[in-house]
Amino acid sequence: MRTTYLLSEISRDSKVFGGKATALKRLQEAGLRLPATLCISTEAYKQFVSGSSMQEKIQLELHRKKFSDMRWEEIWDAALRIRNLFLRQDLPEKLAREIGWAVEEHFSENPVVVRSSAPEEDAAATSFAGLHESFVNIRSTGPILEHVKLVWASLWSDRALLYRQELDLDFARSSMAVVVQELISGEVSGITFSINPADASEGVVEAVYGLNQGLVDGEVEPDRWVFHRKEETIKEHYTPRREKFMAPRGDDVILTGLPENKSLQPPLSPKEAAAIYRKAKQIENVFSKPQDVEWTRLGSDLFILQSRPVTARQDGDKDDKRGWYLSLQRSEDNLKKLRLKIEQVHLPAMKSEAAELAATDLETLPDKELAGELEHRQQVKEKWTAVYWEDFIPFAHGMRLFGKFYNDTVSPADPFEFVELLSNVPLLSKNRNKALRKIGAYVQQHPDLQQAIAAGGGSNITDVEFTRQMKEFISLYGDPFCGTYSDRTCDASRSELLNVIVQMARSSTTQEESRIGQETDKADLEAAFFARFTEGAKRARAESLLDLARASYRLRDDDNIVLGRVEEQFFRALQEGRRRLQENHVEGAADLDDSEVIRSLVDRNYKPGSKKQKKTPSGQDNRYMKARQLLGQPAGPGIGRGRARVIDSAKDLALFKKGEVLVCDAVDPNMTFVVPLAAGVVERRGGMLIHGAIIAREYGIACVTGVPDAAALIHTGDEVTVDGYLGIVTVGQKDSAVAL
Amino acid sequence: MSIKGWYSPAAVPAIFVVNKMTNREQLQREIAELLLSQKLGVLATQSSEGSAYASLIAFAATDDLQKIVFATPKATRKFANIKHNPKVSLLIDDRSNNEKDFHDAQAITVMGVVDRIDDDASQSELASLYLSKHPYLEDFLRSPSTAFIIISVRSYYLVSRFQEVMELHIRDANDIPAL
Numbered sequence: 023m024r025t026t027y028l029l030s031e032i033s034r035d036s037k038v039f040g041g042k043a044t045a046l047k048r049l050q051e052a053g054l055r056l057p058a059t060l061c062i063s064t065e066a067y068k069q070f071v072s073g074s075s076m077q078e079k080i081q082l083e084l085h086r087k088k089f090s091d092m093r094w095e096e097i098w099d100a101a102l103r104i105r106n107l108f109l110r111q112d113l114p115e116k117l118a119r120e121i122g123w124a125v126e127e128h129f130s131e132n133p134v135v136v137r138s139s140a141p142e143e144d145a146a147a148t149s150f151a152g153l154h155e156s157f158v159n160i161r162s163t164g165p166i167l168e169h170v171k172l173v174w175a176s177l178w179s180d181r182a183l184l185y186r187q188e189l190d191l192d193f194a195r196s197s198m199a200v201v202v203q204e205l206i207s208g209e210v211s212g213i214t215f216s217i218n219p220a221d222a223s224e225g226v227v228e229a230v231y232g233l234n235q236g237l238v239d240g241e242v243e244p245d246r247w248v249f250h251r252k253e254e255t256i257k258e259h260y261t262p263r264r265e266k267f268m269a270p271r272g273d274d275v276i277l278t279g280l281p282e283n284k285s286l287q288p289p290l291s292p293k294e295a296a297a298i299y300r301k302a303k304q305i306e307n308v309f310s311k312p313q314d315v316e317w318t319r320l321g322s323d324l325f326i327l328q329s330r331p332v333t334a335r336q337d338g339d340k341d342d343k344r345g346w347y348l349s350l351q352r353s354e355d356n357l358k359k360l361r362l363k364i365e366q367v368h369l370p371a372m373k374s375e376a377a378e379l380a381a382t383d384l385e386t387l388p389d390k391e392l393a394g395e396l397e398h399r400q401q402v403k404e405k406w407t408a409v410y411w412e413d414f415i416p417f418a419h420g421m422r423l424f425g426k427f428y429n430d431t432v433s434p435a436d437p438f439e440f441v442e443l444l445s446n447v448p449l450l451s452k453n454r455n456k457a458l459r460k461i462g463a464y465v466q467q468h469p470d471l472q473q474a475i476a477a478g479g480g481s482n483i484t485d486v487e488f489t490r491q492m493k494e495f496i497s498l499y500g501d502p503f504c505g506t507y508s509d510r511t512c513d514a515s516r517s518e519l520l521n522v523i524v525q526m527a528r529s530s531t532t533q534e535e536s537r538i539g540q541e542t543d544k545a546d547l548e549a550a551f552f553a554r555f556t557e558g559a560k561r562a563r564a565e566s567l568l569d570l571a572r573a574s575y576r577l578r579d580d581d582n583i584v585l586g587r588v589e590e591q592f593f594r595a596l597q598e599g600r601r602r603l604q605e606n607h608v609e610g611a612a613d614l615d616d617s618e619v620i621r622s623l624v625d626r627n628y629k630p631g632s633k634k635q636k637k638t639p640s641g642q643d644n645r646y647m648k649a650r651q652l653l654g655q656p657a658g659p660g661i662g663r664g665r666a667r668v669i670d671s672a673k674d675l676a677l678f679k680k681g682e683v684l685v686c687d688a689v690d691p692n693m694t695f696v697v698p699l700a701a702g703v704v705e706r707r708g709g710m711l712i713h714g715a716i717i718a719r720e721y722g723i724a725c726v727t728g729v730p731d732a733a734a735l736i737h738t739g740d741e742v743t744v745d746g747y748l749g750i751v752t753v754g755q756k757d758s759a760v761a762l
Numbered sequence: 763m764s765i766k767g768w769y770s771p772a773a774v775p776a777i778f779v780v781n782k783m784t785n786r787e788q789l790q791r792e793i794a795e796l797l798l799s800q801k802l803g804v805l806a807t808q809s810s811e812g813s814a815y816a817s818l819i820a821f822a823a824t825d826d827l828q829k830i831v832f833a834t835p836k837a838t839r840k841f842a843n844i845k846h847n848p849k850v851s852l853l854i855d856d857r858s859n860n861e862k863d864f865h866d867a868q869a870i871t872v873m874g875v876v877d878r879i880d881d882d883a884s885q886s887e888l889a890s891l892y893l894s895k896h897p898y899l900e901d902f903l904r905s906p907s908t909a910f911i912i913i914s915v916r917s918y919y920l921v922s923r924f925q926e927v928m929e930l931h932i933r934d935a936n937d938i939p940a941l
Contacts, residue, residue, distance in 0.1 A: 081865040
């Protein structure tokens with residue numbers, strides 16, 4: 023069946039050619055000027071995915087767990103795997119020939135734009151605007167075919183997946199058509215809304231110099247004319263600081279500084295803006311619906327690039343975090359700025375604030391001042407938690423940006439191969455673990471010290487050197503046991519830290535050493551990656567992206583550790599408050615939350631309400647039920663086997679023995695020091711690039727993340743096998759005691 | 763605790779958020795639905811020489827999932843095998859022999875013991891259950907040469923999503939009386 027057509031040859035069937043192509047078809051019939059356009063039907067997509075079993079590979083990827091159970095990190099991971107499947111699968115020969123010939127005949131070596139044209143796109147209710155990908159300035163058959171595949175893959179992009187469910191789009195029937203258009207190097211480009219989505223009495227023209235890629239991506243701020251919709255006259259003109267414009271260069275599109283004469287002059291005169299607005303109204307009449315029109319102007323010719331119905335903005339309710347999630351997809355420029363902010367402003371400020379708080383002697387404060395201090399620390403903690411969401415989490419996108427770039431360049435068999443290149447400097451977690459090991463080695467050499475620790479730790483240790491080492495450690499890294507779980511006091515948990523130290527001293531360092539041998543592999547991988555860039559500018563871009571990704575990888579660890587130190591100071595104050603209330607015989611003081619503690623400290627007569635019952639999992643229902651094989655994500659390659667230790671409180675962490683499998687809800691930054699002791703790591707929270715997975719990979723420990731209910735279905739003491747290659751956790755080994 | 767994922771409300775530690783699949787009733791329902799939807803299953807028995815032997819059978823299961831029944835001519839290998847060793851296994855699945863089975867199909871492995879063989883099945887409730895599911899087998903069931911086999915189920919292993927396995931244990935092995 024034929025797949026590739028000229029625009030003039032296609033039908034108006036959007037199921038076959040997609041929303042974008044059929045809209046262009048109607049514009050052409052209405053006599054509007056369009057760039058030369060080829061349409062590749064959904065039939066081509068179908069031939070590609072069915073001929074190569076891709077359909078089932080995609081489905082397997084998306085059915086590892088209930089879609090509603092997937093966190094956004096997991097959706098991103100799944101999308102990356104699917105994208106890689108598309109990259110590595112060749113087009114069927116016949117299909118490649120058909121599309122190739124048409125492309126060759128109509129565009130030869132001229133640059134084109136490869137755009138998505140999804141069948142769902144034209145439905146007014148489903149605004150897919152920007153969810154699928156378009157690629158600008160692609161030249162010659164080979165690269166065009168590659169980008170057709172990438173447009174197909176964007177049907178399964180994280181952004182698209184996030185919105186599919188709500189739009190009730192069936193996974194199995196999803197398909198994608200593609201539009202290949204001649205690239206018009208317009209001098210001025212823009213977007214016109216025949217109706218302003220925010221005010222129905224208005225229309226809007228936005229215009230920038232150069233290509234409108236910069237406008238669409240939000241990199242270039244446009245001149246904006248608001249029109250009276252009915253009268254088609256200008257109501258207001260908003261002038262931005264015109265600094266940059268997008269232009270094709272080589273086989274890329276780059277942001278370039280605007281010459282001064284242009285930066286002072288709007289890209290359109292009022293008369294031209296009005297003419298362009300009238301054009302959008304004319305297009306609205308073609309479709310009998312308000313339109314959002316993308317255009318570009320070259321000389322005196324106005325080209326219409328695409329048109330689609332204006333949809334109401336989908337802000338969603340306030341619990342809908344997808345808007346926030348989509349905002350995580352930052353540009354390289356934006357991430358670079360964010361990096362400076364985090365490295366030079368946030369982290370130093372956080373560290374010094376934690377140190378400042380630590381300097382206050384809580385025990386000497388009068389009750390009322392302690393209450394004030396607790397309130398202050400609560401605010402400090404909240405402030406940094408907000409920064410964490412606002413800046414730290416978005417910065418993690420640096421890894422993802424590089425990952426996509428690496429896969430586009432290399433198409434590796436393992437879509438997460440790029441992670442190998444990310445660690446080139448020690449993470450704070452690893453430094454901290456090394457420091458713990460050093461203290462452990464000291465303890466190992468002093469049997470009397472070991473006895474003192476075994477006898478109950480903390481207070482009765484008199485060894486001066488040991489005390490000095492511990493003090494130094496805590497001033498550098500904080501006490502990992504303090505602040506993690508509020509049910510223990512920091513001093514009581516000291517002995518638990520000591521137990522872990524003793525464990526670490528006994529554990530061999532071979533695992534860590536074996537990783538050093540792998541450093542050479544990493545160097546080879548890096549060299550092979552850079553060898554693919556012959557041109558200086560491209561290599562520079564690759565280097566800059568890798569550098570950004572490494573900072574992103576490192577900071578995902580460091581920020582957690584530093585935030586942990588701020589939290590620790592809050593918990594210290596909380597515990598001091600609880601201690602005093604306990605001394606005053608306040609009932610249930612040990613379980614009071616911060617607001618109750620503050621109130622009780624300020625008002626001696628206040629009787630705090632009885633504490634709500636702690637929720638506990640009920641074991642009864644599970645009496646006959648047992649998990650045998652649980653599915654998650656293969657986040658750290660390797661196979662580990664051992665008894666499970668389910669981490670629910672600090673006590674569980676302190677009991678952790680070398681060779682056990684760490685099972686938890688999420689590897690807390692304050693938990694990572696037991697990771698080197700673990701035979702494997704299982705986490706409910708999912709993702710390949712989350713903190714726990716990063717640490718497990720650093721130590722070469724098998725890790726499976728994203729196992730729903732891991733901590734409820736696996737019990738401490740269960741024999742567990744962690745398959746970090748396939749992402750499977752097997753519980754109970756009695757009936758399959760085969761060596762792996 | 764540190765920053766939690768999106769889907770866990772801050773007030774409740776996610777460890778305690780038990781989703782539906784951890785609920786035994788849910789698992790039981792999924793197993794019951796699959797057993798109801800399928801007419802045929804594969805029975806595994808063991809011969810006196812110790813070889814494994816698989817055969818296709820028409821089965822029915824009780825609502826409480828305690829029993830699975832089927833009928834077989836007495837002159838068959840499977841019947842001889844059961845006489846020799848009453849421990850059996852069954853595979854019941856909803857595959858459609860399409861690619862989509864890999865993400866979509868479910869399979870149940872049943873472990874059990876044959877605890878009764880009825881020569882005359884005409885009066886039993888279990889026989890009515892069997893015939894309501896397989897009305898076309900009435901003559902077959904009433905034949906003097908047919909044995910009606912009742913399996914006491916020990917456990918079900920439900921496999922879904924290609925690799926996810928959940929076990930439902932109906933009763934302790936010690937509860938099953940000898941044949």
